[in-house]
Amino acid sequence: MQPSFAVRAARILLYLIILAIFVGPFWGIIVTALSGLVIKPGQLLLLPVQPTLANFKTALIDMQVWRYLLNSLVVAILGTALQVAVSALAAYALARRRFRGAAIVSLLVLSTMMLPEEVISIPLYLVVQARFPVIDASIYNTYAAMILPVVGWAFSIFMLTEFMRAVPKELEEAARIDGANEWQIFANVVLPLVRPALGTVVIFGFIMIWDQYLLPLVVVSDKQLFTIPVMLGMLRVDETITPNVFVAATLLAMAPTIICYLLLQKQFNRGIMAGAVKG
Amino acid sequence: MGAVSLKGVSKSFGAVEVIRNVSVEIAEGEFCVLIGPSGSGKSTLLRIIAGLEDVTDGEVRIGGRDVTELAAKERDIAMVFQSYALYPQMTVRENMSFALRLKHRPKDEIRRKTDEVAQMLGLEALLDRLPKELSGGQRQRVAMGRAIVRDPSVFLFDEPLSNLDAKLRTQVRGEIRDLHRRIGTTSVYVTHDQVEAMTMGQKIVVLRDGRVEQVGTPLELYDRPDSVFVAGFIGSPAINMLPAMVGPEAKTLHAARSEIVLPMPDGYRLESGREVLIGIRPEHLETVAAGAAGSIVCAVDAVESTGSDTTVICDSPAGKMLVSSKQRSQARTGDLFALRPDGEKLLIFDKASQARIVRA
Numbered sequence: 259m260q261p262s263f264a265v266r267a268a269r270i271l272l273y274l275i276i277l278a279i280f281v282g283p284f285w286g287i288i289v290t291a292l293s294g295l296v297i298k299p300g301q302l303l304l305l306p307v308q309p310t311l312a313n314f315k316t317a318l319i320d321m322q323v324w325r326y327l328l329n330s331l332v333v334a335i336l337g338t339a340l341q342v343a344v345s346a347l348a349a350y351a352l353a354r355r356r357f358r359g360a361a362i363v364s365l366l367v368l369s370t371m372m373l374p375e376e377v378i379s380i381p382l383y384l385v386v387q388a389r390f391p392v393i394d395a396s397i398y399n400t401y402a403a404m405i406l407p408v409v410g411w412a413f414s415i416f417m418l419t420e421f422m423r424a425v426p427k428e429l430e431e432a433a434r435i436d437g438a439n440e441w442q443i444f445a446n447v448v449l450p451l452v453r454p455a456l457g458t459v460v461i462f463g464f465i466m467i468w469d470q471y472l473l474p475l476v477v478v479s480d481k482q483l484f485t486i487p488v489m490l491g492m493l494r495v496d497e498t499i500t501p502n503v504f505v506a507a508t509l510l511a512m513a514p515t516i517i518c519y520l521l522l523q524k525q526f527n528r529g530i531m532a533g534a535v536k537g
Numbered sequence: 538m539g540a541v542s543l544k545g546v547s548k549s550f551g552a553v554e555v556i557r558n559v560s561v562e563i564a565e566g567e568f569c570v571l572i573g574p575s576g577s578g579k580s581t582l583l584r585i586i587a588g589l590e591d592v593t594d595g596e597v598r599i600g601g602r603d604v605t606e607l608a609a610k611e612r613d614i615a616m617v618f619q620s621y622a623l624y625p626q627m628t629v630r631e632n633m634s635f636a637l638r639l640k641h642r643p644k645d646e647i648r649r650k651t652d653e654v655a656q657m658l659g660l661e662a663l664l665d666r667l668p669k670e671l672s673g674g675q676r677q678r679v680a681m682g683r684a685i686v687r688d689p690s691v692f693l694f695d696e697p698l699s700n701l702d703a704k705l706r707t708q709v710r711g712e713i714r715d716l717h718r719r720i721g722t723t724s725v726y727v728t729h730d731q732v733e734a735m736t737m738g739q740k741i742v743v744l745r746d747g748r749v750e751q752v753g754t755p756l757e758l759y760d761r762p763d764s765v766f767v768a769g770f771i772g773s774p775a776i777n778m779l780p781a782m783v784g785p786e787a788k789t790l791h792a793a794r795s796e797i798v799l800p801m802p803d804g805y806r807l808e809s810g811r812e813v814l815i816g817i818r819p820e821h822l823e824t825v826a827a828g829a830a831g832s833i834v835c836a837v838d839a840v841e842s843t844g845s846d847t848t849v850i851c852d853s854p855a856g857k858m859l860v861s862s863k864q865r866s867q868a869r870t871g872d873l874f875a876l877r878p879d880g881e882k883l884l885i886f887d888k889a890s891q892a893r894i895v896r897a
Contacts, residue, residue, distance in 0.1 A: 428622035431589050436636035436687070437610040446635075450626040 291506040299501070313506035321499065323507050325482070326489040329401075330468060331514060333485055337405045337467040342459055344409050346452075349418035350444050354430065371412040379476050382407060386477045403477035404485065408467050414459040421455040422448055457525020464518045486511040539600025539613070539690035539723055540565040541586060546595035548581055548747075555581050557747040558595070563740065565600075568717050568724045570738030572731060574770070578747040579727045580695055586725060587693050588612045600690050615684035616693040619700065621676045623668040629655075629679050630664040636687045654682045657719075658712075674705045681713070685720065692717075694726040698733065710737060731771050735759070743767050765891040768816050768884060774848050774859045777822075779815040780888065783807045790815060790885075795854030797833050802880045804896035813894070816884035819848065819861035822876045832875040833858070837868045851876075 261269075286302055294308030317323045351357070352364060386403045389396045397403045425448050433447045449456070471487040478484065484492075490511060493504055541563040548556035556578045563569040571579040584590040586597060588609035597605045604612045615636075623632050630651055631638075637647045655661050658678045668676055677697060684692055694713070698706045714737055717724055728734055734741050735755040743750040743758065743766075751763040755771075762768035768776050780793040787807050790799045792815070799815065807813070825832050835851035835858060842848075848861045849868055853876075860876060868874070885894045 426620065426622065428618045428620050429624060431587075431609075432616070432618060432622040432683075433624075433635070434589070435587060435609045435614065435616050436683075437639045438635075439610075442639060447624060453626075 287505045287509060290502055291509050293502060296500045296502055313500075313502045314510065316499075316503045317507040317510060321493065321503065321507060323486070323489070323510055326484055326486045327510060327514070329483055330485040330487075330511075332401055333404045333470075333474075334464055334467045334514070336401070337408050338460055338463045340405065340409045341411055341414060341463045341467070342456065345411065345414035345418050345459060345463075346449060346456070347444075348410075348415045349422050350448060352415070353419045353422035354425075354448065367410075367412045367415055370410070375472050379472055382473070383476045397477075399478055399480045399483065401483070404470070404474050404483075407473060407477070408470065411463060411466065413466075414463055417459055418452060418455055421452040425451050454525055457522045460525075461519055461522050465515050468515050539602075540567075540598075541569075541691055541723060541725060542596075542598040543582070543586070544596040544598070546582070546585060546597065547593045548578075548585060548590060549593045554593075555747050556585065556592075559744075559747070559749050560595075561742050561749060561752065563723060563725060565723055566721045567739050568714075568726065568737060569740045569742060570734040571725065571727045571742050571744060572729065572734040572738075572770070573744035573750075574729060576746075577744040579729075579744050581747075582744070583616075583693050583695055583725060583727045586691070587614055587616050613690040614693055615687050615689040615691075616695065617677075617680045617684050617697045619696040621668075621680040621697075621700075623676055623679055623683070625668055628665050628667055629660060629671070629682075632668070632679055633682045633686050635683070650686050650688075654686045657685070657716075658682050673701050674709060677701065677709055678712070681716065685716070690723065692722050692724040694724065696727055696729070698728070699730075706733075713737065731773060735771070741771075743770060761893070762816075762884065763893055765814055765816070765886050765893075768886070768893070772818060774819045774861055776884075777817045777819065777858045778886075779817070779855045781813055781815050783809050783811045783813060785809055792833075792855040797853070797855055798831070799878065799883075800831050800880060802883050802885075802896075805885060805894065806897050807885075807894065812888040814886040814888050814891075815878075816886060817858075817878045818882065819859040821879040821882040822858070822860045823879070824860075825875050825877045827873070827875045829875055829877060831880075832877045834873060834875050835860075837870055837872040837874070839870065840866050840868055842866070 289303045289306050290297055291313050292306040292309055292311070293303055294310040294312065295303075297303060348367070352360060352367075386398050386407075387396050397406065429447055429451075430443055433443045438446065469487060470485065471491065474483075474485045474488045475491075478488075490504075490507060493499060493507060541561075543559055543561045546556055546559045547554065559578075559582060561569075571582055573579045581590060585592055586599075588604065588607060588611075592605060595605075596603060599612055599614065624635065627635065633654060634647045634651045637650065651664070652661070655664055658681060660675070660678055660682055663671060663675060663679070668679065671679065677700075680697070697713075698709055701709060710733060713726075726733075726737060738755055740752065741755055741758055742752050745766055751758060751767045753761075758767055758771045762771060765778065769778070779797070781790045781799075782793065783789075783801070784791050784798065787805075787809050788801050790801055790813070791797070792799070801807070827834065833853050833855070835853040837849055837851050838857070839850045840847065841850065842865065846861055846863060847866045848859055849866055851858050851860065851874075858876070886892060887894055
């Protein structure tokens with residue numbers, strides 16, 4: 259039976275309200291960034307007024323957003339690569355090897371998820387400040403200070419552990435008989451079979467590292483090393499720039515995560531689905 | 538090629554002993570079947586030969602070399618798994634050549650060997666396919682191909698046919714037999730299917746509760762089983778077992794809980810009153826006129842016909858009995874008839890020890 263006109267109209271209205279709530283702010287950002295007219299606080303444009311790309315140019319070049327984007331890219335790309343490598347190896351050990359204390363290791367990994375970032379920020383600051391013997395230097399104020407603390411992430415370890423557990427034992431045994439050593443079993447047999455999960459872990463890891471705000475704020479004081487979220491935080495209170503330039507910078511900050519998602523979208527969806535239907 | 542020798546092999550998982558002092562000699566080029574019910578330890582024994590399980594005690598030798606402490610990859614064996622264990626992300630060619638690639642063999646040698654084996658198994662057209670694009674029988678052949686390419690000393694098969702349908706199972710059974718004839722590599726084959734064991738094995742090792750119950754050729758096991766267990770396990774339809782007692786002057790056997798009296802077969806020297814079990818293969822029973830001496834009166838319970846063979850399941854005063862013959866039966870449920878066992882082919886077991894009593 260066809261729904262009546264009133265029902266259909268109500269449904270469309272509901273969709274429009276939901277669309278306005280979710281897409282409205284994002285649309286507002288895009289329109290403002292593309293508008294030459296400087297908006298006032300509380301003002302919302304529906305369409306660009308005096309369309310221009312000048313706000314992006316000002317943000318990228320004059321405000322040096324490119325530098326912070328580059329810093330964020332370095333941290334996110336290196337951090338994600340290391341995080342995935344460490345997570346995959348840890349997950350392989352937890353999922354496929356039996357060793358004394360495996361349960362304790364799992365618990366320790368899990369415990370890192372239990373503490374809020376704010377709670378560990380001061381201890382983390384102290385650790386990062388600690389000076390290595392012999393070379394008498396610390397990683398404070400370096401890329402390493404922003405990368406190393408995010409390399410071990412419980413979420414990706416547990417996600418990969420579950421996927422690796424699902425790989426049949428016979429495949430590992432067949433590879434063992436075929437002459438494969440531990441590394442070859444990991445790299446040639448188990449890892450290719452958890453590719454969908456790897457895609458998911460890369461996307462989540464990249465976004466998690468890209469969005470880090472407190473960590474770079476705590477472990478880096480040199481402005482030249484700031485990442486884009488830290489820089490956005492500073493721009494927000496900078497009265498010399500217009501809101502239009504600020505939102506243009508915000509859009510630029512979002513771009514890499516969107517590109518990362520689009521590139522790995524297929525893997526991401528497969529990963530999510532595979533996780534859902536696995537028994 | 539290599540002979541396989543197990544000496545006093547034991548294996549425990551914690552407090553549970555799954556293999557108990559097993560010693561088996563498998564000659565070079567022999568096709569040996571390990572058979573037993575679930576939990577008998579046959580797969581564990583195969584995994585011990587493969588090096589996938591350590592032994593708790595004992596020694597494993599392959600080709601005269603002590604491999605007890607060696608890892609699986611150092612034993613020069615190849616294994617075909619029940620689930621085939623093909624690498625899902627690799628094509629048929631990559632699956633078959635994986636071991637050679639790990640050994641860093643020259644590329645043209647890898648290609649030549651893979652092509653040769655693919656041709657031998659009729660897999661040429663499938664070389665670029667992924668395992669998920671193959672049928673069960675084709676996957677089975679790829680798993681065998683992967684084993685053959687390596688040219689190992691010993692092939693190990695872990696119930697490789699159990700995931701196939703009945704028709705395909707018969708076909709692949711023949712293919713494995715042909716392959717063994719052509720290549721002649723020592724093979725150890727685990728199954729719980731006694732038809733597979735009887736039709737494929739040159740030697741059969743019957744396992745029970747982690748122990749070797751009997752070792753022999755298929756017909757030795759069928760004709761001269763050492764125990765009630767082996768007699769019952771080998772043969773389909775299963776052997777009839779009648780509890781009985783040796784009669785006065787040891788000239789008769791009296792079936793328990795019935796009036797059935799069978800003449801004592803020649804060559805047995807049994808003391809009167811001894812409790813025994815009489816084993817009668819279903820094909821060693823013939824239908825005779827009612828009241829004939831040494832006959833058992835039965836009532837038909839069911840008739841099972843496969844077309845070529847007919848098995849009649851009947852109720853006798855001594856319990857259920859199976860009769861099989863090549864002739865078709867017109868019998869109907871409830872029909873009465875008399876059966877007489879072939880006295881020469883009766884098997885007599887001691888009731889207490891369950892061991893077969895040997896004719897003098």
